[in-house]
Amino acid sequence: MTHPGAHAAQNPDKIAAILAETGERVTYAELEERSVRLANVLREAGLRPGDVVALLSENNLRVFEVYWAAMRSGLYVTAINHNLVAEEAGYIVADSGAAALVVSAGKADVAKAVLATGVRPGLLLSYDGPVDGFGSYEEALASASDVAPADQPHGAPMLYSSGTTGRPKGVRPPLPPVPFTEIGDPLVGLIGQAFGVGPDTVYLTPAPIYHAAPLRWCGAVHAHGGTVVMLRRFDAAAALDAIARHRVTHAQFVPTMFVRMLHLPQEQRDAADVSSLRVAVHAAAPCPVDVKQAMIDWWGPILVEYYAGTEGNGLTMTDSATWLTKPGTVGRPLLGVLHICDDDGRELPTGEIGTVYVERETVPFEYHNDPEKTKAAQHPEHETWTTLGDIGYVDGDGFLFLTDRKSFMIISGGVNIYPQETENALALHPAVHDVAVIGLPDPEMGERVTAFVQPRAGVATGPELEQEIIAFVKSRIAGYKAPRSVRFVEDLPRTETGKLVKGELRARYATT
Numbered sequence: 466m467t468h469p470g471a472h473a474a475q476n477p478d479k480i481a482a483i484l485a486e487t488g489e490r491v492t493y494a495e496l497e498e499r500s501v502r503l504a505n506v507l508r509e510a511g512l513r514p515g516d517v518v519a520l521l522s523e524n525n526l527r528v529f530e531v532y533w534a535a536m537r538s539g540l541y542v543t544a545i546n547h548n549l550v551a552e553e554a555g556y557i558v559a560d561s562g563a564a565a566l567v568v569s570a571g572k573a574d575v576a577k578a579v580l581a582t583g584v585r586p587g588l589l590l591s592y593d594g595p596v597d598g599f600g601s602y603e604e605a606l607a608s609a610s611d612v613a614p615a616d617q618p619h620g621a622p623m624l625y626s627s628g629t630t631g632r633p634k635g636v637r638p639p640l641p642p643v644p645f646t647e648i649g650d651p652l653v654g655l656i657g658q659a660f661g662v663g664p665d666t667v668y669l670t671p672a673p674i675y676h677a678a679p680l681r682w683c684g685a686v687h688a689h690g691g692t693v694v695m696l697r698r699f700d701a702a703a704a705l706d707a708i709a710r711h712r713v714t715h716a717q718f719v720p721t722m723f724v725r726m727l728h729l730p731q732e733q734r735d736a737a738d739v740s741s742l743r744v745a746v747h748a749a750a751p752c753p754v755d756v757k758q759a760m761i762d763w764w765g766p767i768l769v770e771y772y773a774g775t776e777g778n779g780l781t782m783t784d785s786a787t788w789l790t791k792p793g794t795v796g797r798p799l800l801g802v803l804h805i806c807d808d809d810g811r812e813l814p815t816g817e818i819g820t821v822y823v824e825r826e827t828v829p830f831e832y833h834n835d836p837e838k839t840k841a842a843q844h845p846e847h848e849t850w851t852t853l854g855d856i857g858y859v860d861g862d863g864f865l866f867l868t869d870r871k872s873f874m875i876i877s878g879g880v881n882i883y884p885q886e887t888e889n890a891l892a893l894h895p896a897v898h899d900v901a902v903i904g905l906p907d908p909e910m911g912e913r914v915t916a917f918v919q920p921r922a923g924v925a926t927g928p929e930l931e932q933e934i935i936a937f938v939k940s941r942i943a944g945y946k947a948p949r950s951v952r953f954v955e956d957l958p959r960t961e962t963g964k965l966v967k968g969e970l971r972a973r974y975a976t977t
Contacts, residue, residue: 467648469533470613472664472690473497482526482683482693485669485707491526496533496687502609503534504617509609510588512564514539514618515640519563519586521545521554521579523571524674524697527592527602531567532622532684537645539618543625543635544675548943551578553633557625559584560834561635567602570594619649622684623833624677626775626881635833636677636775651800652681652777653688659782659799660744660769662715666691667741669707669716671699672879677775678748682717691715701725702733709738716745719879720752723760724909734763744769749879750911751867754792761785770795772865774853776830776842779803779823781865794864801825803859810845818858818868822850873967875904875912882914882946884967890941891916894934896924901957901965902948905975916948917970919957926953 469481477494484490491499507518518535520542522528528544535542543561545554547569554575558566565588568576573596580589580598592602619641625633641649648654656662668686670693672679683693694711696703699722707713726734745764747757748771761768766785772795773780779801783794801823805813813819822844829851832838844850854874857867875882884902891900899919904912918934920926931951938947952974958966 467653467688468537468645469493469497469500469687471646472687476690479690480692481687482529482695483711484524484526485694485696485703485711489526491529493690496529498611499530499606500533500537501613502606502611503530504538504614505609505612506590506605507534507538507540507565507588508614510565512538512540512588514620515541516564517541517543517561517623518565518567519543519545519558519561520567520675521547521572521576522567522569522674523547524695525569525571525593526695527569528674528680529683529687529693532680533687536620536649536684537613537617538620539640539645540620541623541637541640542620543623544680545625546673546675546943547572547575548945549575550941550943551575551582553943555579555582555584557633557635558586560632561623561625564588565590566599567592568596568599570596573597617645619643619645619647621649622677622680624675624680624775634835634838636777636830637833638777638830639827648688650681650685650688653685655780655799656682656685657689660715660746662686662689662691664690665714667694667711667714668692669694669696669704669711669713671696671704671707671722672717672719673698676749677777678717678773686715699725701729705729705733705737705739708742712741714741714743716742718745718747719749720747720756721750721878721910723747723752723756727756727759727763728909739764742767746771748773750876753911757788758792761789771799772796772867773800776851776853778825778829778851778853783864787864791860791862791864794860794866796865797863798823798865803863803865804844804850805857805859806844813858815861816858818856820852821855821857821865821867822847822852824850873903873971875902875914877904877907877910877912877914877945879911880945884914886942887914887916887938887946887948890938890946891918891934894937896920896930896934898922899957901967901970903967903971903974905971907949913949914947915974916951917954917957917974918951919954 473493566586570593589599590602591599771782781796783796804822805819887902907913958969
């Protein structure tokens with residue numbers, strides 16, 4: 466059984482999803498009916514296989530209705546980071562070619578601002594309240610047929626990953642060549658076999674649902690007939706409470722969440738009931754060895770780590786017992802074959818550091834509207850070998866260790882931040898002569914966004930200018946991309962051709 470309808474037929478009252486903070490819940494019967502009705506709304510509006518449904522929402526149970534409506538209609542679903550400003554969100558709606566935009570009333574300001582940019586998909590729906598310019602989601606579903614279409618091709622997520630040039634790029638996988646009633650996402654089989662997900666699974670998702678892992682994992686849990694427990698936002702104490710209250714069996718975190726839970730008072734940690742947990746999954750960013758060891762000491766050897774990306778080109782995994790024998794590894798491949806290559810594409814011997822490529826039988830993805838970026842992610846001689854730009858090595862037992870990023874992408878709290886976008890936002894600030902943005906080590910967030918500013922001649926620097934610069938960035942791009950701090954310097958290391966030497970900058974300031 467691979468979709469809500471199959472589970473609704475056998476156990477209609479089983480809970481498919483719960484919103485932890487409010488207790489709101491949706492059964493499999495409700496999820497099936499609402500996704501069928503929305504699928505009929507989308508079809509009536511003229512959407513056809515390969516079209517895109519864009520979704521702008523906070524963590525909300527309606528997300529799963531939109532997801533499954535797209536999956537059963539041969540559509541792509543593009544979940545948009547709801548922290549983006551209107552121009553950024555509007556770019557994704559336009560670039561994806563979205564034929565429909567579904568929004569939460571909780572994000573009305575951004576939704577209305579997107580329309581004000583001139584971006585206007587053919588179908589506009591809002592749920593949980595009115596939004597100017599949008600039709601009522603609830604009324605549309607109420608008037609739609611509850612009979613599933615006879616033809617239900619399989620859809621797929623098409624999510625956006627930020628680009629180094631400041632514009633995010635859509636990761637567009639091929640649509641599965643099977644009907645909706647069959648497994649179309651390899652993750653469904655993988656999490657069943659490797660992570661023990663099944664009908665008795667209670668899965669806690671504390672991260673924003675617009676990210677690839679939370680959205681796809683929740684969908685895969687539903688495919689197996691499990692129950693998803695969603696947090697509106699992560700809070701260390703609330704996560705522990707949800708685990709105890711709902712008897713969570715599986716949960717997924719990023720390392721920053723581990724750090725915040727470890728920072729809770731010892732008596733609060735000791736009182737937390739995590740006895741129901743069978744698997745604690747973590748990914749999205751490197752986990753410091755000491756942090757992971759502390760979590761294993763607290764929760765037991767139930768941590769399972771994987772390495773993958775929005776692109777879905779491969780996946781490695783390691784359990785706690787294995788990791789303890791090889792601290793720092795991200796595991797061996799479950800999906801794809803690893804190759805470590807030098808800058809010219811030559812495969813390197815075991816233990817040598819180079820670019821990590823994953824081999825698949827076919828090309829696993831393309832970057833939407835960016836064939837050059839797609840080509841750059843492929844090996845120069847083997848297009849089915851693709852890379853996420855990570856650098857690492859494979860040991861003699863086939864375990865992957867990551868050592869760096871080819872680009873100087875910043876990973877802060879499990880979120881990828883590309884410094885070029887922040888640098889671009891600051892380029893026209895009247896006080897800035899030159900700027901470089903890098904990630905510096907941070908004990909809680911993994912890395913913190915730090916701006917190095919060479920001020921214009923005669924400009925007085927100090928705390929007031931620092932706060933002005935940070936506020937300036939936040940007014941132009943999403944706040945989480947803004948620098949946490951600004952350091953004023955006399956000059957920045959550049960080559961004769963004007964290229965920033967960020968390696969030198971990081972080496973100079975990494976320990977300060």
